[in-house]
Amino acid sequence: MKIYSSAVAPNPRRVRIFLAEKEIQVPYEDVDISSAVNRKPEYRKNINPMGEVPVLELDDGTHIAESVAICRYFEELHPEPPLFGVGAKERALVEMWNRRMEFHVMLPVAQTFRNTSEFFKGRIAQVPEYGEVCRAAAEKIYTWLDEELATRRFIAGDRFTIADITALCAVDFGRVSKIRIQPEQKNLARWREEVSSRPSARA
Amino acid sequence: MKIYSSAVAPNPRRVRIFLAEKEIQVPYEDVDISSAVNRKPEYRKNINPMGEVPVLELDDGTHIAESVAICRYFEELHPEPPLFGVGAKERALVEMWNRRMEFHVMLPVAQTFRNTSEFFKGRIAQVPEYGEVCRAAAEKIYTWLDEELATRRFIAGDRFTIADITALCAVDFGRVSKIRIQPEQKNLARWREEVSSRPSARA
Numbered sequence: 001m002k003i004y005s006s007a008v009a010p011n012p013r014r015v016r017i018f019l020a021e022k023e024i025q026v027p028y029e030d031v032d033i034s035s036a037v038n039r040k041p042e043y044r045k046n047i048n049p050m051g052e053v054p055v056l057e058l059d060d061g062t063h064i065a066e067s068v069a070i071c072r073y074f075e076e077l078h079p080e081p082p083l084f085g086v087g088a089k090e091r092a093l094v095e096m097w098n099r100r101m102e103f104h105v106m107l108p109v110a111q112t113f114r115n116t117s118e119f120f121k122g123r124i125a126q127v128p129e130y131g132e133v134c135r136a137a138a139e140k141i142y143t144w145l146d147e148e149l150a151t152r153r154f155i156a157g158d159r160f161t162i163a164d165i166t167a168l169c170a171v172d173f174g175r176v177s178k179i180r181i182q183p184e185q186k187n188l189a190r191w192r193e194e195v196s197s198r199p200s201a202r203a
Numbered sequence: 204m205k206i207y208s209s210a211v212a213p214n215p216r217r218v219r220i221f222l223a224e225k226e227i228q229v230p231y232e233d234v235d236i237s238s239a240v241n242r243k244p245e246y247r248k249n250i251n252p253m254g255e256v257p258v259l260e261l262d263d264g265t266h267i268a269e270s271v272a273i274c275r276y277f278e279e280l281h282p283e284p285p286l287f288g289v290g291a292k293e294r295a296l297v298e299m300w301n302r303r304m305e306f307h308v309m310l311p312v313a314q315t316f317r318n319t320s321e322f323f324k325g326r327i328a329q330v331p332e333y334g335e336v337c338r339a340a341a342e343k344i345y346t347w348l349d350e351e352l353a354t355r356r357f358i359a360g361d362r363f364t365i366a367d368i369t370a371l372c373a374v375d376f377g378r379v380s381k382i383r384i385q386p387e388q389k390n391l392a393r394w395r396e397e398v399s400s401r402p403s404a405r406a
Contacts, residue, residue, distance in 0.1 A: 049347065050303060056295075064295045066302040073295035092259075092267045092276035099269040100253060115333075130318075130333035144252065 002027045003070070004047060004055040009033060010106070010173040011067045012054040013203075017165045018071045020200035022078050026056075036123065068098070071162055083162045090157075097156035097163035105145070106170035108138040112177045138179045142171075142188060149187035153194075160195070168195045205230045206273070207250060207258040212236060213309070213376040214270045215257040216406075220368045221274045223406035225281050229259075239326065271301070274365055286365045293360075300359035300366035308348070309373035311341040315380045341382045345374075345391060352390035356397075363398070371398050 005012040005028040019026060031038050031053050039051045048055045048065045056064040056073065064070055075084050085094035114120050115131030145167075149155075155163040171181065171192060181188050195201060208215040208231040222229060234241050234256050242254045251258045251268045259267040259276065267273055278287050288297035317323050318334030348370075352358075358366040374384065374395060384391050398404060 049351075050307060058292070062292065062296070064292075064299055066299045069295045069298035069302060072298055073291055076291040076294065088276055088279040089261070089265065089267075091279065092272045093265070095272035095275055096267055096269045099272060104253060125336045125339075127330060127333040127336055130330040133328045133330055136328075148252075 001059055002029050002057050004029050004031050004053050004057065006031050006033045006038075006053045009053060010110070010169040011052070013169045013172075014067045014162075014165050015054045015056075015070050016203040017169070017200045018083060018162065019074065020203035021081065021083060021160070021165075021198075022074060024074055024078055039123075068102075068162070083160070083165075085156070085159070085161060094156045094161045094163055098161070098166050101155060101163050101166040101170060104141050105138065105167055106173070108134040108141065109170050109174040109177065109179055112138060112179060113173070116177060135177065135179060138174060142179075142181060142185060146181075146185035146188040149191045154191070160198070164191075164195050168192065168201065204262055205232050205260050207232050207234050207256050207260065209234050209236045209241075209256045212256060213313070213372040214255070216372045216375075217270045217365075217368050218257045218259075218273050219406040220372070220403045221286060221365065222277065223403035224284065224286060224363070224368075224401075225277060227277060227281055242326075271305075271365070286363070286368075288359070288362070288364060297359045297364045297366055301364070301369050304358060304366050304369040304373060307344050308341065308370055309376070311337040311344065312373050312377040312380065312382055315341060315382060316376070319380060338380065338382060341377060345382075345384060345388060349384075349388035349391040352394045357394070363401070367394075367398050371395065371404065 003012075003015065003026050005016070007030060031043070033053065037043055038048070038053055044051050047057075047063055050065060052065060054065075054067060054070060056070045058064065064073060072084065075082070085091040111134040112131050114124060115126050115134065116128050120126055152158060154160050155167050174180070181192060206215075206218065206229050208219070210233065234246070236256065240246055241251070241256055247254050250260075250266055253268060255268060257268075257270060257273060259273045261267070267276060275287065278285070288294040314337040315334050317327060318329050318337065319331050323329055355361060357363050358370050377383070384395060
């Protein structure tokens, strides 16, 4: 078993933090995304047709792509500590919050980077105007998330979950595009400080 | 229990098909998205801060938003027929395929509509150039999906799953933006024909 990963990309970090919280050790194989090894036909054919990291390779050769699919696989094999919630209702709410963090925080942050960064220039069809729309959406959602975090310790409630991992990786990735927590967003800053101080955040 | 829904939007359709496959009856309350009722402060405050449908309201007043969170809640309460896979590995692969359908089919299809349609003109900051980037991405992914479906009956394997539901709702929604299965994409057309002929597709 191993995980195709990248030390500089936000989604592989989600899986590393998740596994660190569970104290699960899996070997990582670094994929050189700066040289676009992940976009080459060989990687697409043998590992992931979407050309993305991370990908979990099982001992039988099965490839499981998509960060949350990988995390859920390990949640099922190693339920403790629970990072997807406990019981049908809480699990549904954790999934809701994780998806909100994916679609409303990570997605605009990532699309800002894709459409405005030097890194992606010439690699994809960039639309800088759309990047700025996404930047504005990300900044607006930080205001909302700050208000939400006035009422509770973590994203989905009183328990640290995968939704915190997704949100942390998104917020940290935002800094690359100068999307930052504002001085008045004290709840968001308090939350980031707490989740960043967990040993898993350095995984 | 009830579900805030809309007859014309693709995500509420995912939940309706899912529940029809399970033969679960839940009352629907239509939200008039053409009048943007879902974007108004009252809806955001009381039902879903993201301003989206569908939302499941439980009898205790809890609101569960996000289509897949709603579906997974019902999967847990009514496991048969399984629509998220059986066993840790298959469940991970179904999640992978469902997410591929969300991020690589539904997302570009939806972003084409958002950025090029009359419906969203004046409602959001449209970037038509980005809409065309998404249209090209959707058309390219159809070519890939057609090749994938040469090897198996359904999106994630031999079993009908939530990944088929997501893909069907995405492909049908694409037609609104004139993103269509091409005549040479015979596997994709065969798959669509089969999943569309299930009674649930009319839910």
